[in-house]
Amino acid sequence: LENKFLNISIGPKTVKNILKSTKVSGRLAELLEIGEICISDKNVGNLLYMVSTKLPELAKPHTKFLVENIRDGKIDTTDKLNAAFKFLKTASSDFDTTKFEEECGIGIIITDEEITELITKVFTDNMEKNEEEKCNFNFSSLIYKVKEELKWADGKTIVDAIHKKSIELLGEKPRKVVQNLKKSKSSTEESKLSDVEDYSEVYKRKTISSLIGRDLEDAYNKPEILEEHNKLTGGKVITRFPPEPNGFLHIGHAKAIRFNFMMAADNNGDCYLRYDDTNPEKESQEYIDSIKDCIEWLGYTPKSINFSSDYFQELYEFAVELIKRDKAYVCHQTTEEMREGRRNGEESPYRNRTIEENLELFENMRLGKFKEGECCLRMKGEMNHKNFNMRDHVAYRINHTSHPHSGDKWCIYPTYDYTHCICDSIEHISHSLCTLEFENRRESYYWLLDALDLYKPVVWEFSRLNISNSILSKRKIDVLIKEGHVDSWRDPRLFTLEGLKRRGYTPEAINEFCDSIGVSRKGNENVVDVKLLEHFIRKDLDENAPRTYCVTDPIKVVIENMEHDEEIMTEADLFPGKPEKGKVMYTLTNSIYIEESDFCEEPKEKYFGLTPENPVRILSGPYIKLKEIVKNDNGSINYLIVEKLDEVDQKVKGCIHWVSEKYSFKARVNLYDRLFLHENPKSLGNDWMSSINPNSLIIKPNSRMWSHLSDIKPYDRFQFVRKGYFTVDEDSSDDLKILNCTVSLRV
Numbered sequence: 001l002e003n004k005f006l007n008i009s010i011g012p013k014t015v016k017n018i019l020k021s022t023k024v025s026g027r028l029a030e031l032l033e034i035g036e037i038c039i040s041d042k043n044v045g046n047l048l049y050m051v052s053t054k055l056p057e058l059a060k061p062h063t064k065f066l067v068e069n070i071r072d073g074k075i076d077t078t079d080k081l082n083a084a085f086k087f088l089k090t091a092s093s094d095f096d097t098t099k100f101e102e103e104c105g106i107g108i109i110i111t112d113e114e115i116t117e118l119i120t121k122v123f124t125d126n127m128e129k130n131e132e133e134k135c136n137f138n139f140s141s142l143i144y145k146v147k148e149e150l151k152w153a154d155g156k157t158i159v160d161a162i163h164k165k166s167i168e169l170l171g172e173k174p175r176k177v178v179q180n181l182k183k184s185k186s187s188t189e190e191s192k193l194s195d196v197e198d199y200s201e202v203y204k205r206k207t208i209s210s211l212i213g214r215d216l217e218d219a220y221n222k223p224e225i226l227e228e229h230n231k232l233t234g235g236k237v238i239t240r241f242p243p244e245p246n247g248f249l250h251i252g253h254a255k256a257i258r259f260n261f262m263m264a265a266d267n268n269g270d271c272y273l274r275y276d277d278t279n280p281e282k283e284s285q286e287y288i289d290s291i292k293d294c295i296e297w298l299g300y301t302p303k304s305i306n307f308s309s310d311y312f313q314e315l316y317e318f319a320v321e322l323i324k325r326d327k328a329y330v331c332h333q334t335t336e337e338m339r340e341g342r343r344n345g346e347e348s349p350y351r352n353r354t355i356e357e358n359l360e361l362f363e364n365m366r367l368g369k370f371k372e373g374e375c376c377l378r379m380k381g382e383m384n385h386k387n388f389n390m391r392d393h394v395a396y397r398i399n400h401t402s403h404p405h406s407g408d409k410w411c412i413y414p415t416y417d418y419t420h421c422i423c424d425s426i427e428h429i430s431h432s433l434c435t436l437e438f439e440n441r442r443e444s445y446y447w448l449l450d451a452l453d454l455y456k457p458v459v460w461e462f463s464r465l466n467i468s469n470s471i472l473s474k475r476k477i478d479v480l481i482k483e484g485h486v487d488s489w490r491d492p493r494l495f496t497l498e499g500l501k502r503r504g505y506t507p508e509a510i511n512e513f514c515d516s517i518g519v520s521r522k523g524n525e526n527v528v529d530v531k532l533l534e535h536f537i538r539k540d541l542d543e544n545a546p547r548t549y550c551v552t553d554p555i556k557v558v559i560e561n562m563e564h565d566e567e568i569m570t571e572a573d574l575f576p577g578k579p580e581k582g583k584v585m586y587t588l589t590n591s592i593y594i595e596e597s598d599f600c601e602e603p604k605e606k607y608f609g610l611t612p613e614n615p616v617r618i619l620s621g622p623y624i625k626l627k628e629i630v631k632n633d634n635g636s637i638n639y640l641i642v643e644k645l646d647e648v649d650q651k652v653k654g655c656i657h658w659v660s661e662k663y664s665f666k667a668r669v670n671l672y673d674r675l676f677l678h679e680n681p682k683s684l685g686n687d688w689m690s691s692i693n694p695n696s697l698i699i700k701p702n703s704r705m706w707s708h709l710s711d712i713k714p715y716d717r718f719q720f721v722r723k724g725y726f727t728v729d730e731d732s733s734d735d736l737k738i739l740n741c742t743v744s745l746r747v
Contacts, residue, residue, distance in 0.1 A: 001025050004032060007529065008045035018049070028052040035067035036746055039531045041516045044070055047081055059088035062095075072539075073516075074106045079152065105152035112161070112267070115153055118146055119161050218446040221456050229428055229455045237269030238430045241295070241302075242420070245275050245404075246282035247474040248489040248496040249294045251510070251533070252465040258514040259462065260433055261300045270303035272427060277309050278419050280403040288404070294497040298507045308419050309406040311426055315414050316366065318422055318452055319377060319395060323358045327451045328395060330361035332375045342391040345384045351392070365398060368411045372398045379418070381447060389444045393417050421445040425454040432457040435464035436524045462519045466527045469674040470495045471681055476688065485692055486675070492740050493675040493696050503672065504717055504727025504742030506544075509537040527680050534743045541717060541725040541742065546574035548584065548709065549619065549657040550720040550739070552669050552700040554593035556639035556661065560627060562590035572620040584708065588621050591661040593704050598656040599640065601629065608654035615645065616654035619721065623648050657721050663707045667737040669700040669726070705737065712737060719745075 005015045005028065018025050031048050032038075040048075047070045055063065066084055069075045075084055083104040091100070101107060146158050221229070239260040243249065249257075264271040273295060277283050295302065308315075322328035331350045333341065341348060353361075362377055364370060377396035385391055395418040400411050424432045432445075439461045449456045471477060472495060480486045480494075489496050492503035500510065513536045517528055562568075568588040575581040598609040598616070610616045615625035625648070628641040678684060678691035709718075714730040724745050729738040 001029055004029060005045075007038060007531075008032065008040040008048065009042035010045045010049060014049070018052075024052055031063070031067050034064050035071045037067075037071055039529050039535065040071070041518065041532075043076060044073075047075065047078070050078065050081060054085065056085055056089045058090070059085055061093065062088045062091060069106070074101075075104065077152075080104045080106065108152045110150050110153040112157060115146070115150060115157055115161050118149055119158070122146060218443070218450045219456060219459070222453075225453070225455050233428050233430065236430070237264055237267040238272070238303075238428060239264045239269065239433060240272040240274050240424070240427065240429050242274045242276045242308075242423075243291050244279070244282075244416075245277055245284065245287040245291060246279065247287060247477075248290055248498050250472045250497060251467055251495040251500065252472050253294075254298060254497060254510050255465045255514045255517070255519075256433070256435065257295060257298060257300065258511055259519050263431065263433065269430070271300070272304050272306055272429075273302035274306045274308065274423060274427070275405075276416065276420065277307050277403070277405055278413050278416060280399060280401045280413065283404050285404055290498060294501075297497070297501065298511065306423075306427065307405050308414075308423050309403060311419075311423055312406060312410055312414070314426060315419060315422060316412075319362065319414070319418075320359065321452060322379065322395070323355060323362060323377075325451065326355055327380045328377055329353050329358050329380055330365065330375055331378045331392075335373070338378075338392075338394075342383070342388065342393075345391065347383050348378070348392065351378075351380065362396075365396065365412050366410075368400065370398055372400060374398065377412075379444075379448065379451075381444065385443075387440060387443050389417070389441050390447065393444065417441060417444060418448065421448050422452070422454065424457050425449055428455060429457045432459045434459070434461055436461045436521065437464070461521065463522050463526060464524050465517070466525070466680070466682070467495055467533065468527050468530045468679045469676045469681075470530065471676065471688065473682075479689075485689075492670070492672055501715075502727075502730060503740050504541075504715075504725065505533075505537050506540050509533075509540040512536045512540075529679075530674070537743050538725065538746065541719065545717045545719045545725055546582070546584075547572070547576065547719045547721050548706060549586075549659055550667070550669065550703060550705050550718075550723065550726070551593045551595055551657065551659050551664075552671070552703045552723070553596040554659075554702060554704050555596045555599060555637060557592050557594055557624070557658075558639055558641050559588075559590045559592070559624065559644045560641050561644050562588075564590055566590060568621075570620040586620055586706065587660055587663050588618075589660045589662045592618075592658045593661060593664065594618070594656055594658050598654075599637075609656060610640075610642075610654065614654065615648050615650075615652055616656050617652055618658045619655055621658070622646055623652060659704045659706055664704040665707055665710055665737070667703045667705045667739060669703040670729070670738065670740045671698040671700060672696065672741050673698075703739075705739075710737075717742070 002015055002019060005018060005025075006012065010018070018028060028049060031052055035048075037044070037048075048067070051063075051066065051070070055066075059066070066075070066088065069084070070081070075081050084100070087100055087103045088095075146153065146162070150158075241257050241260045243253065261271045263269075273292070275288060275291070277288075292305065319328060329348075329351055330353065331338065331348045333348050333350065338348070340346075361375065365375065365377070376394050376398065378392045379395050381390040381392050383391050394415050396412045396414055398411060399413050402408050403410065403413075421432075442459050442461075445459060446456055466472070471480070477486075477489065477494060477496070481488060481491075486493055490498040490502055492499050497510075510533075513533045516532065516536070566589070570586045570588060571583050572586060573579050573581070574584055594610070600607055600609055600611050603611045603613055608614075608616070610624065610626055612626050615623050617623050623645040624642040625645055626640060627643050630638045630641065632638045673696050674693055675696045676688075676691045677693050681688040681691045684691060712728050712732070714728050714732055716728045717725065718727075718739075719725050722745070723741075725742040726739045727742050729740050732738045
């Protein structure tokens with residue numbers, strides 16, 4: 001049980017407390033089984049825990065309905081759950097679900113603008129008392145006033161907005177006042193405030209006001225620069241997704257893409273796509289096209305598509321300006337000498353060249369008068385700074401390689417550390433969002449913009465996504481391809497977006513997965529279980545993939561009491577229980593195929609397939625009973641002879657799928673499993689490849705599918721009943737249909 005509860009993101013300490021109570025732990029385990037929940041985010045886990053301890057007795061007949069609403073994210077706050085408890089206590093078995101949703105605030109969205117408008121009004125109404133009490137004013141009373149007016153508003157957003165407004169009107173609380181206030185709180189007040197803080201448990205999407213990281217003195221804009229920025233942008237939120245076009249995007253990029261685009265969209269802003277194309281040796285048009293296609297596939301349209309190379313002239317001019325301000329110099333040290341000097345905090349012997357000499361040398365670099373590696377332009381930071389990135393890092397290096405976007409115009413190229421911040425400033429990005437490994441670059445980011453008197457965006461770092469049983473590193477994926485463990489960057493076993501698309505994952509499932517894991521700063525080493533991603537694609541395909549039958553390991557069955565040309569038509573729902581979504585006709589003939597695993601000569605315990613003693617029912621058809629096993633000379637089974645029965649005089653537990661020999665065709669089915677057996681292969685260090693799963697791909701070349709599916713096309717999706725969800729591969733042709741297993745049925 002401990003692992004089950006940890007898998008729904010309940011904290012270890014809470015889990016220990018739950019396990020102390022047999023009643024609570026048993027109830028929580030029962031809820032997970034009812035909702036078929038193996039893994040979830042912290043919000044769902046906490047709400048289910050609340051159900052296990054607080055569900056009213058009169059509401060228990062509706063437990064399954066309640067759990068499904070929590071699992072599917074419809075009930076996502078404690079306020080909504082309490083409202084659900086109240087409603088279901090008096091609900092009949094056929095209650096009005098529309099009324100339930102109205103009473104519980106399901107689907108109601110309170111915008112940040114509505115919250116801000118109300119908070120402004122509340123502050124105005126209490127202005128006299130605010131001014132009188134200043135930092136001693138009890139702001140918790142304002143929180144409850146706002147909550148009374150906007151019942152379903154996000155509590156965390158309310159707290160953030162009130163805090164921001166209080167600073168705006170009254171200034172920051174002195175540290176001593178904060179400490180004294182904490183000491184003087186009554187137990188009642190503490191209880192109320194803890195209720196407010198609980199909203200952070202369900203807080204998923206970051207608000208703009210919350211995106212504040214380390215407080216750096218250099219991070220603030222001068223008033224005149226900020227005024228100019230706001231004049232140009234109208235104060236609009238502008239973000240950007242800045243991939244380097246040297247490989248295919250993966251699931252981690254999907255999280256970053258969604259964060260950047262939704263942060264802009266939720267604040268009526270814009271998001272740009274900017275290719276960070278400063279390394280001509282590793283970039284190609286193939287990657288550029290793929291990145292654009294993947295972003296569009298996920299459902300986003302950038303406000304504009306830019307390239308860092310679009311700004312090469314401006315970047316060069318800024319470098320010249322740095323030299324003129326004595327903040328950059330041309331260095332002739334080797335790479336190893338620079339590395340050693342930065343490590344030891346020792347200045348380069350070329351650091352104190354005159355401005356005139358540096359200008360001349362840099363111009364000669366631009367004109368191609370130096371060889372690659374002969375010299376570079378370095379920023380003049382602080383060689384004894386505790387942050388290694390402030391120690392004179394390289395701004396420009398020489399590279400006599402044609403650029404895929406700018407051609408042969410340049411033979412010097414700016415580095416990431418130089419380019420990134422300046423491009424953000426040129427584009428007037430309001431919020432520069434990146435993953436945590438870039439956090440230690442923030443000081444150099446602001447140092448450079450400050451050195452050039454340029455506008456400075458807000459920088460906020462978040463945890464990158466790691467997903468279990470996989471590798472996302474471009475370098476390691478390249479090794480897998482070169483050694484033949486996977487076919488290409490688009491192999492369905494990889495978590496590249498191209499690979500996921502080919503496997504059958506949908507943009508909706510990927511985006512919902514990204515929403516469920518949220519955005520935080522908890523570290524780059526946390527691993528999300530792949531089962532959570534699988535949950536969302538199952539949910540999507542369960543609603544949208546029509547059902548059909550496919551036999552992957554066929555064994556021929558002849559029905560002896562059917563004539564050779566006799567045919568019986570049977571009908572089935574494409575979506576069980578939803579006849580309005582369409583039906584399909586299956587034709588039973590005297591020769592059919594069933595799965596090899598659905599027949600056993602020697603009965604086994606808890607085996608419900610066809611045996612000499614036990615008949616089975618074929619889906620949407622009659623019962624069949626074994627009459628004879630016809631074998632080949634080597635003892636293998638050639639085919640089975642059975643009898644068709646309309647009814648039987650014994651209890652039949654087995655119900656199996658099938659296809660007609662006459663009305664089916666041969667296809668190839670690819671069964672995919674985890675590429676790595678170890679949950680976190682990265683943790684194995686240099687032995688990461690020892691965890692490769694030898695059975696990550698099993699090909700079924702003799703599979704049989706129904707003839708009415710002969711016109712299927714790439715990316716059509718189906719549920720093969722009793723097997724899983726499958727997608728038509730892009731390499732399918734009229735002569736050979738290839739299907740990829742997207743995900744198995746619920747486990």
